[in-house]
Amino acid sequence: MTSAINRATAVIIGMLFIQAATAALPAKLDDKGFPSLAPLVRSASPAVVSIATKGTVQTPRNPLMDDPFFRRFFGGPQMRQRQRQVRSAGSGVIVDAKNGYILTNHHVIDHADEIEVLLADKRVLQATIVGSDPGTDIAVIQVKDENNLVQMPLGDSNELEVGDFVVAIGNPFGLSHTVTSGIISALGRVGLSRDGYEDFIQTDASINPGNSGGALINLKGELIGINSAIFSGSGGNIGIGFAIPVNIAKSIMAQLIEFGEVHRGLLGVSISDFNAETAEAFGIDANVSGALVQEVVSDSAAEMAGIAVGDVIVSIDGESVTSASDLRTTVGLRRSGDTVKIKVIRDGKEKSFTATLTELSDLTQVAAAEIHPGLAGAEFQTYDGKGQAFSDAGVIVIVIEPGSPAAQRGLRADDIIVTVNRERVESVKELKGAAENQNLLILGIRRDDRDLLLQIR
Secondary structure, eight states, X not given: XXXXXXXXXXXXXXXXXXXXXXXXXXXXXXXXXXXXXXXXXXXXXXXXXXXXEEEEXXXXXXXXXXXXXXXXXXXXXXXXXXXXXXXXXXXXXXXXTTTTEEEEOHHHHTTEEEEEEEOTTSOEEEEEEEEEETTTTEXXXXXXXXXXXXXXXXXXXXXXXXXXXXXXXXXXXXXXXXXXXXXXXXXXXXXXXXXXXXXXXXXXXXXXXXXXXXXXXXXXXXXXXXXEEXXXXXXXXXXXXXXXXXXXXXXXXXXXXXXXXXXXXXXXXXXXXXXXXXXXXXXXXXXXXXXXXXXXXXXXXXXXXXXOTTOEEEEETTXXXXXXXXXXXXXXXXXXXXXXXXXXXXXXXXXXXXXXXXXXGGOSEEXXXXXXXGGTTEEEEEEOOTTSSSOSOEEEEEEEOTXXXXXXXXXXXXXXXXXXTTEEOOSHHHHHHHHTTOSOEEEEEXXXXXXXXXXXX
16 A cells, blocks of 8 residues: 555656656657657757867977077077967857857867868858957857858846756767756856956856857757856866856957957956955955955046045946956956946945946056066056167056065066067057966066066966
8 A cells, every 4th residue: 555655656746747847848748748858959959060170379489599698599490480280179159140150269269270160951161250359268250151050049148047957069079069958057157267257157067178169058949158168177077067158248249240359348456355354454344345456557447437545346337346356357348438337445435436447558557467467566558669778669667566476576667578478569458468368478578778588477
């Protein structure tokens, strides 16, 4: 009798589970009455593509070879910059069938000279780069084919919740149109990249090398994220993958299509985390979190708005700011020219300001911490060289704080930076671009009447 009751209970629970699953999934039952994701996959897969690239990169050489002394004694064929061919593979998502626009990751097409796109129907098309943004790892490429391209509808990543079901489609290990499923494990993940603008979706849907640039979709068949990274000790999936929210991708894509690059907003402050220990020193509630303003750049959006050193920025446009990296991402995902409302705590009281974000090219000088952490404590200004003893344009160090990271690494006031990792720089904007996403900077410095190299980590 008891076993019969247990069997009946199991049947009821099973029926309820199937009924609940059927209600949750936009899929038809198969011939055995079980729910299936097949209809969803059939609809979404044609919009996902495989991407193969060929490119050329410069092979690294000993930085001492850039020193005039070494060039004099060791110059010759070995001094020539060498190149090597590289190949990579990834995924992409067609988001505009009419114009042939495909969303993918920056790292998928970085250094690409040739890009081939393989469609679900086995067509192979040549693609060109519309624009790419290393900061968000978003890129847009374009194919020219008026025949039967299928685009994927875009969802709203602001509506996502932890626990939502998701499906990943991509090209892991070259296995095109592989489908995996899971849930959203977490939202707002940061800390994967020192220089990136981060707000990742974490998922346990299996993501592996080759999935980069592929689709993370909801159960409506809408694109909610671009798969980008994994945590792994072996290179394979361990159930922790990350996708760029589609709302970020849409914003960056619009700028890449319009300008070919991102005109990122700049507030013009040097900041650090504001934690409980700092709060105690400031006599502020220990529960307050935000970004402490350590420096305000002259003529910046922050200075014109009234932001001052010692302010604690706690929100931007009503969005809470929990750390320095949070503020950097929040501002960096907005366009130059955007107006933002900033709430700060000053002397224990809340104050509000309105700032119109500038672009880096609008400033003649900038705090070095906005360029690279190893340069913190310095301040740079574009140097045109006109009327000066050293006539070449570059970037001059106008301030160096004693004991700062920049000072400890050998940088001095009046140093003129002319190259970064062998790349010529003639303005603060070019310096920031060359330093972006670089852990090691090899700076070519002009100091007085001599040249030298500095390594900044």
